[in-house]
Amino acid sequence: QTLNPYYQGIAEEVSYDTIYNRLQTFENFGNKGLSSQGLKNTAKWIIYFYTNLGFTDIKVDTFIYSGNQLYNIIITKIGTEYPNKYFIIDGHYDAANCPGTDDNGSGTVIVMEVARLLKDINTKYSIKFIHFTGEESGFIGSHYYVNNTVIPQNMDILLLLNVDMVGGTAGMTNDIIKCERDEAGQSQNNATSYAYTDTLATLTSLYSSMQTEISNAYGSDYMPFEQNGEIITGYYEYNENPYNHTSGDILIHMDPLSVKELTKAATGATLYFSQAFNASIINKDNIKNTHIQLFPNPSNNVLYINSDKNIYFTLTNLIGEKIIDSIYVRKGQQTINIKSISSGSYFYMFTNEDNKFEGSGKLLIK
Structure with missing residues (x-):
């Protein structure tokens, strides 16, 4: 858990x-x-x-x-x-x-x-x-x-x-x-x-x-x-x-x-x-750092993350099970393959290298 x-x-x-x-x-x-x-x-x-x-x-x-x-x-x-x-x-x-x-x-x-x-x-x-x-x-x-x-x-x-x-x-x-x-x-x-x-x-x-x-x-x-x-x-x-x-x-x-x-x-x-x-639709992501971008959302097969710093990316399903567990995202743009992940709604979270919260939101995978 x-x-x-x-x-x-x-x-x-x-x-x-x-x-x-x-x-x-x-x-x-x-x-x-x-x-x-x-x-x-x-x-x-x-x-x-x-x-x-x-x-x-x-x-x-x-x-x-x-x-x-x-x-x-x-x-x-x-x-x-x-x-x-x-x-x-x-x-x-x-x-x-x-x-x-x-x-x-x-x-x-x-x-x-x-x-x-x-x-x-x-x-x-x-x-x-x-x-x-x-x-x-x-x-x-x-x-x-x-x-x-x-x-x-x-x-x-x-x-x-x-x-x-x-x-x-x-x-x-x-x-x-x-x-x-x-x-x-x-x-x-x-x-x-x-x-x-x-x-x-x-x-x-x-x-x-x-x-x-x-x-x-x-x-x-x-x-x-x-x-x-x-x-x-x-x-x-x-x-x-x-x-x-x-x-x-x-x-x-x-x-x-x-x-x-x-x-x-x-x-x-x-x-x-x-x-x-959570059945509500989250329209606005909670991103502290405006220089972190996740797109497209909704997404299909591939996810892109742009960041001006090194960060960690975690993806969980709606009952808290980790689908992607704290992968390291280097400064710049990184591509994440999500082709094997089932369609549905997920929560994502960014943390920095000091394990401090940087942002979170809801990701829809088609």
Whole structure:
């Protein structure tokens, strides 16, 4: 995986203030145990958030557990090429009879922000943004969803990314996140989970300042999916918050800056796994140096680059895969053979000999 400038631009839209304020709002609903009014109010807040954004496929699964009416909230964004194959990003919003700002307000606001950023982005695969309830009572909501939706519909799931308790600990350096792979239950899905988790770790480093540690998946809402043979991965905090499952699980005891960084990582990962692409027509190239010229554009077979300095030229497809990797272009005019490259839209980028950005744009190959 390499850095996709389009994905990076979207991930960089995450702001600290947005994350902080949303965590504070989550906390203000108070206790989120199964029978609490706080849990009901949090569900209403989440539903309103997606409705206000303009999502139209919002499903509220209502079910009874231990005499309590509970709600899973499922938002679906349809893919352009694979509408019936789903990338799922999820996080539970209930808590263990406490505010639960870290466990799991952190995962809740990350899923919400990723959804906001991707709402109008084209993706080849469909995405489900899911807020489960009843996780703290034994993955009640995710079990219900798997048994009543995934299995009956024979749902085709590309990958599930679970985000649970990722807020870090106040006063500590929270620059490492655990990327969790499947090492439990059914072994036939482990190898694929290993590969996806390695990819998740790479994407996390590309789109945020977070470092990663590979760990094992356990004790969260991905387990009912794992037991059904699905491919899972997840995020979990490296510095475990000592206030977990207590009244002290509040914002002042966690690190909202690390939540912001992980939101960027989760955004980049969701863009990559769902194969997001830029469908807009870019009419003006972003060239800092007006003495660099690329022509013709659209192009066919041969590309010409004129430059008044030695530069490097990189060409990527719309999901960030390098087609031409940093070839050296000497001062003057150079011819590049693109006959073997498939027709379509691509991103190009110029860097100088100090690896500094010189320009970028969109190239159409006929």
